[in-house]
Amino acid sequence: MNRAEWSRFMTMYRILIRSSFRSRMQYTFNFWVGTAAAAIINAVEFALLAVVLHRFGTIQGWSIAESGYLYAVITLSKAMYRSFASDVHHLEKYLVSGDLDGLLLRPAPVLLILMTQNFSPRFGETLLGASMLAISLGAIFEDDPAIWTAIPLTVLAIASGAVLMFGIGLLTASSGFWLTRIDALQVLTEDAARTAAQYPLTIYPGWLQGLLTGLIPVAFINYMPALYIIRGTHGAWTLGLSVAVSGVMLLLSLKLWKFGLSRYQSTGS
Known part of the structure; x- marks a missing residue:
């Protein structure tokens, strides 16, 4: 994508984002209730971990503050991913209903x-994650x-984590062009x-550690960067590797998306 194409892409993205946000804000009460509910659910999840840590002191040598850091980073990465790529996660409903056909007719990339x-x-998850991050640090x-x-290294890790989550999400969604039903996946x-x-990998x-660093490399969202940023037990290469894994996952997911979309068979509905 050259500079002119990128500029057009970002301009179109901003226009569509504003339009979508105005549409959702027509139901203000529902929006803010959903925002508050998401924050409460995430807070309760971490509270359960905090209770365990308070009882036993540490988990495999990770203190409550360090575990809170892991939780905050992945919460903020998820919030960023789900904010800026909302319906990628919901591709199945477009495939099953045939609504993807309508998107193909629009004068913009699907x-x-x-x-x-x-x-x-x-907003709720972002506020909770930022608060937990500040307290943990x-x-x-x-x-x-x-x-x-x-x-600043943590900010880089959060952004890299959001890209990685987007890559994993898009890769999974792209499999829907062949599987259709992908909710279980x-x-x-x-x-x-x-x-x-959300918890220390140790x-x-x-076998599960290998799964979370290899096949589904979510460990590179928070755990691997944390080994350098807050623990200092590994070198800066862990953060660099995390960024590299995010970039590779993004490229792979975009290639599979493009290939899958070219093989998509319209429902004709």
Whole structure:
């Protein structure tokens, strides 16, 4: 994509995002209730982990602050991914209903339309994740000036994690061009894998650690960067590798999406 094409893409993206957001804000009460509910659900999830940590002190050497950091990073990455690529996760309903046919007739790339359709900024999850991140970093570093290095590196990890989650989500969604029904697969590759990555990877058996770093590499969203950023037990290569994995996953998912879309058979409805 050259500079002119990228500029047109971003201009179209902003227009579609604004239009989608205005549409959702017609039901203001429903929007804010959903936002609050998402924040509460995530807070309760971490509260359960905090209770366990308070009882036993640490999990495999990870303190409550360090575990909170892992949870905050993946929460913010997920919020960013789901905000800016909303309906990629819901491709199945377009395939089953035949609504994808209508998207193909629009004068815009199908993926761009899906990314902006039903735009829903995750304010609740973002606020919760940012608050947990601030508290966790404060507890981990206390008066250590190294926190000022950790903050921008964490922002990079969050952005890289969002790209990785988008790549995994798009790769899974693209399989729908052949499988159609992909909700069970999404539960495995997105929901279950993300839930597992909320906790230190060392609590899992070796085969599951391999799964979460290889086949479904969600460990590169938060765990691998954290080994360098907050623990200092590994070199900066862990953060660089995380960014590289995100880039590779993005490229693979875009190629599979393009190939799958070219093989899509219209329902004719």
